Amino acid sequence: xxxxxxxxxxxxxxxxxxxxxxxxxSVFYIKVLKALLxxxxxxxxxxxxxxxxxxxxRYGCLFSGRIGHFAADTEMYLCEQDAGINKPVQRHxxxxxxxxxxxxxxxxxxxxxxxxxxxxxxxxxxxxINRLIPGGAMHEIGDASQGPVDVHNLLDRFSPHLQFTAExxxxxxxxxxxxxxxxxxxxxxxxxxxxxYLNSHMANDWSYHNFRxxxxxxxxxxxxxxxxxxxxxxxxxxxxxxxxxTSHPKVIDYATNGLRSDFMDIYLGAKCAFCISTGTxxxxxxxxxxxxxxxxxxxxxGHIFTSSPRFLSIPKHYLLQESKAMLxxxxxxxxxxxxxxxxxxxxxxxxxxxxxxxxEIRDAAVEMAERLAGTWQIHPDDDALQNRFWEIFPxxxxxxxxxxxxxxxxRGRIGAAYLRNNRAWLD
Numbered sequence: 001x002x003x004x005x006x007x008x009x010x011x012x013x014x015x016x017x018x019x020x021x022x023x024x025x026s027v028f029y030i031k032v033l034k035a036l037l038x039x040x041x042x043x044x045x046x047x048x049x050x051x052x053x054x055x056x057x058r059y060g061c062l063f064s065g066r067i068g069h070f071a072a073d074t075e076m077y078l079c080e081q082d083a084g085i086n087k088p089v090q091r092h093x094x095x096x097x098x099x100x101x102x103x104x105x106x107x108x109x110x111x112x113x114x115x116x117x118x119x120x121x122x123x124x125x126x127x128x129i130n131r132l133i134p135g136g137a138m139h140e141i142g143d144a145s146q147g148p149v150d151v152h153n154l155l156d157r158f159s160p161h162l163q164f165t166a167e168x169x170x171x172x173x174x175x176x177x178x179x180x181x182x183x184x185x186x187x188x189x190x191x192x193x194x195x196x197y198l199n200s201h202m203a204n205d206w207s208y209h210n211f212r213x214x215x216x217x218x219x220x221x222x223x224x225x226x227x228x229x230x231x232x233x234x235x236x237x238x239x240x241x242x243x244x245x246t247s248h249p250k251v252i253d254y255a256t257n258g259l260r261s262d263f264m265d266i267y268l269g270a271k272c273a274f275c276i277s278t279g280t281x282x283x284x285x286x287x288x289x290x291x292x293x294x295x296x297x298x299x300x301x302g303h304i305f306t307s308s309p310r311f312l313s314i315p316k317h318y319l320l321q322e323s324k325a326m327l328x329x330x331x332x333x334x335x336x337x338x339x340x341x342x343x344x345x346x347x348x349x350x351x352x353x354x355x356x357x358x359x360e361i362r363d364a365a366v367e368m369a370e371r372l373a374g375t376w377q378i379h380p381d382d383d384a385l386q387n388r389f390w391e392i393f394p395x396x397x398x399x400x401x402x403x404x405x406x407x408x409x410x411r412g413r414i415g416a417a418y419l420r421n422n423r424a425w426l427d
Contacts, residue, residue: 034125041125048130048139056092059127060141062117064098064108067265068281072148074111075288077141078161079154094141097123106262107285110162148284149399150307151408160289164267172267179234179252179259187232188365189272190223192216193280194241211343214278214297214355216244221358222276222365223251229369234268236282274368276361294368294415296361299353302338302397303406311412312371314364317354327351328425329392339400356418363417378416385419388426 048057060077063069080086097120102108111117130136164172173183181187192214216235223233227250235244237255244253254260254268269275269285274292277283279299286293292310301318305311318327318337332338337351346353356364370376395407419426 034121037121037125038129041129044126045129045133045136045139048126049133049135052138054090056088056090056138058088058092058094058139058141059123059130060094060096062096062098062108062111062115064100064102066281067103067107068284069148070103070107071284071288074115075161076148076150076154078114079150079158080152082158083152083154085152088138095123096141104262104265106266110164110266113163114161148287149404149406151405153307153408153411155288155290156308156411160270162266162270162289164270168263168267171263172271175259175261175264175267179254179257180249181232185232186230186273187234187268187271188226188369189234189236189268189275189286190219191236191275191277191280191282192219192240193278211346211353212279212299216240216242218355218358219276219361220244220246220251222362224248225362226365226369227251229366231273231369234272236265236268238265238282274372276365276368292368292372294364296364297356300339300341301332302394304412306395306407306410306412309411309413312364312368312415313412314356314360314415314418316356319352319354321347321350321352326425328427329389330427333392333394338394339397360415360418360421364415367416379420382416382420385416385423385426386413389414389419392426 051057063073093116095116095118096111097118098108098111099120108117127140130139176185176187177183194213194216219235223235223244224246226233227248231250233251235251235253235255238260240255243256244251246253254264265282266285269282269291270289272286272291274294275283275286276294276296277286278297279295283293283295287305290310293305293312295305295311295313298304298313298315301315304313304315318332319325320327327335327337335349335351337346337349340346340349340351367376390410393410395410397406398404399406
């Protein structure tokens, strides 16, 4: 049986499964047909093994269920290929599959233009059989990539891989006009994490992530300050707990105004002057499109974005729940709080988190706007405060789950006003 024969038979079986699913046939028959695909995968895997010294076929899964990984992991893989990192020396082809439904169909469409993305129904049996037969690790892309963490500072070296077609550019411009933006007007995207999206889209209990949430109303001051400087501010979100309470005509609550779409989610993230984020999945779009980003209310402070001068961060305030005493930066890391990932871990250490004030958020947003405009005024001790922060920060830390570095060359910054107003934090 040739490879073409296998492909034809696989396509036929895929069509049969689609017809069965539409007709409501028994799950038993679907399982039988999927088993047949595994049988057909055996000769495919054997051919792969035989030709691998001359031509290597590798398979990988696009993490299409969560937009942060779907965007950032994929872009970092492409950057690593450009840099020759985790790249086979022999001729090869990397084939991907995406689990449907993808969290964003526009992003899937754009990745398909530059990657070999095959139907999951065809690829997953091959992956399964390859794992059953010893010696198949070379045929999996796996987690060799650093994932979304840019430890090699690759985003500063290579241009974005995603591009819009001419038709998509026209569509995006029409979308901006529909929201009331004037032609060429600069805009800032604002994404504030709350529990609404995961609770509505995922079946699991995601409450352990709630320590990452923020109150959208604390961002009104920053949004209106930017609007006063000539920016439109677009509040992002596929599903949110509440609308943003502002009447400013240049602050647009795109998350609740009925104009949200998969396409505009990507277009806005790619075209914004900069992004303000609390650290949540969608901000991976401006991240991979090389847009400057302000990260506020950051938690798991040991994971802040450091790989590019485009990144500006201010963390939440850490305190002891019992005494209400604020922890210094050094104390945050000495007690292990700087790398915690769940609410229960914080509770176990008696650590509480306090959101940034509206004024702190505004100051960070204005700093980014002024830096981009070239009007930012440095205070005499700003550099000393920055240096003090990075002297304490464990830049050589490894991810405890993967045993890999979390940071490369440190190029990001901490908000200047935040450090000026919290000098004791650096003691």
